[in-house]
Amino acid sequence: MTSAATPEPAPRRKSRLRWWLLGALVVLVLLVVAALYLGYLGLKAKDSLDSARGHASSAQRAFLAGDTDKAVDEANAAVTDAASAKDDAHNPVWSAAAAIPWLGDPLQSVQEMTDSVDALASDVLAPTAELAGVINPDNLRAEDNTINTTALSEAQPQLAVIADRAEEIQADVTSTDGSWFGTVSDARTQLLDQLTESARFIRGTDTAAQLLPPMLGAGGERNYFFGFQTPAESRPTGGLLGAYGVVSAENGRVDVDDLGTNAEIDAPPNPVDLGEEYDYNYKYSRPYTDIRNSNISAHFPYAAQIWMSMWEQQSGTKLDGAVALDPIALSYLLDATGPVTLANGQKVSGDDVTELTLSTSYQQFANNNTARKAYLQEIAQKSVSALTSMRGNTSKVLEALGRSVHEQRLMVYSADEREQQLLADAGLAHDVAETAAPYANVVVGNLAGNKIDYYLERAITYSAGSCDSDTRTSTVEVKFTNTLTDLNLPPYVIGSLGNPQLQLPNGTNFSAVTLYGTQGATIDSATIDGESMLIAVGxxxxxxxxxxxxxxxxxxxxxxxxxxxxPTSPGEPVVPVQPLVDDPEVKVDVPVCG
Structure with missing residues (x-):
């Protein structure tokens, strides 16, 4: 007969339970300690990252101001803080927690960010700061009003290496997945913004170091057509060509030679040929021979080549390129160089040059067009002389030039193919870019021959559907407002004297409006206030x-x-803004497709 099993003593079961509870408590304590330690490391890393970014911004500002010592000190401080943040984020406890699927994503994101900030500080900021003394804007100026192109040329190879590294770091952060933790995701966005700014700044400096020496005549004299566009009478590149000049550059010294008005430019006996497509689109307006229509296309290199052809045949001087500027850009430059004084004693400053050249002068010289053009020509000549003689604070002049470029009010064309590609990459060419990215470029051209576009305001909206299929529907909406209220202005300003066959009431803005769309797109319809619009396509x-x-x-x-x-094209949408007098509101709601 088998006896029943003897039950385990109760004290032993209680002992095991105590050990389990004690073990669980120890684990819990360790987890709490680890969490607290991670929190400490996280706060420490965040403080170091914030400090590193602050020092990085200060280093860049000092670089632009030409303060070499401060640029180096701030860059070194950024390097130290970035290294500290990287050490904290790669602590063994942090790394172990970052390896936990999903929950560890924010910690892994912080590791990647600290790596990027460390690389930015060590590989970009520090070597850039070391170059501050070489390419300090003030040091680049010589007493004889020349630019030290030799210093730029010598610094360029190192700038190219730094720029490549900055863009590589930016690409790394861009390709890094975001985090479910909002604080980390926000920090990533801030870092990406700073990296983008730094990469753009360094690449821009590298581009300047490549372009300025040859274009300023380091290898021999260069000559350029210099055009002043008048957006009070709009053209697709900005405005009607008014005054012009011819600028020569040699060994970093820039001089203004010939100056004149559009009436002094003759039709060339052998017009330049811009190809079959251009002729099909525009030849009916005689752009090759009529200076008033020479910039009828939004692609500035076309206008530049026409201007160069006209002047070369008229003067016999070989030109190497063309530059265009408008009065708004002139106002930015006069803010930096200081006012100019005309022969009659009148001072013209950045505060009043736009209104003087685009509005007041047309009323002041309503019955004397020749005197008005001479007045505008003198303003242009004095302003360019102030710029080329290196007046004013160099950093402020560079800032004014940068703003003009950003707003596409300063356009440059070079007959040298390599230089022209660099100009296009830098956004200086004002070209109709041959890009497959989503694209919407709306331009207007005055058809009445008046100066009424001084009163034109625009609001542009570009929206498109999702990335779910090969094609999508898009909409481009432009609101044009004629803000003119004074109908007592001279007919030259608000009438249609430039197009006598028109029978329009004074004050009416009559313009051609053109939309350039995405490559491969079909323009299905165009309406004005909901009514069908008659269009020509090409x-x-x-x-x-x-x-x-x-x-x-x-x-x-x-x-x-x-x-x-x-087409559902990859890339960021491109929406160029025609440089007129207004500062249009631009809204873009176009998903970026991969």
């Missing part, structure tokens, strides 16, 4: 375009709307 540099006419009575707004079917 293609330029791979972009479909549609051109129609609008009339805007004084004080009123018209809305032009385009519906398109466009």
């Amino acid at each position: 293609t330029e540099r791979g972009h479909p375009f549609a051109t129609g006419q609008i009339q805007i009575p004084p004080g009123e707004t018209v809305t032009v709307t385009y519906q398109l079917t466009e």
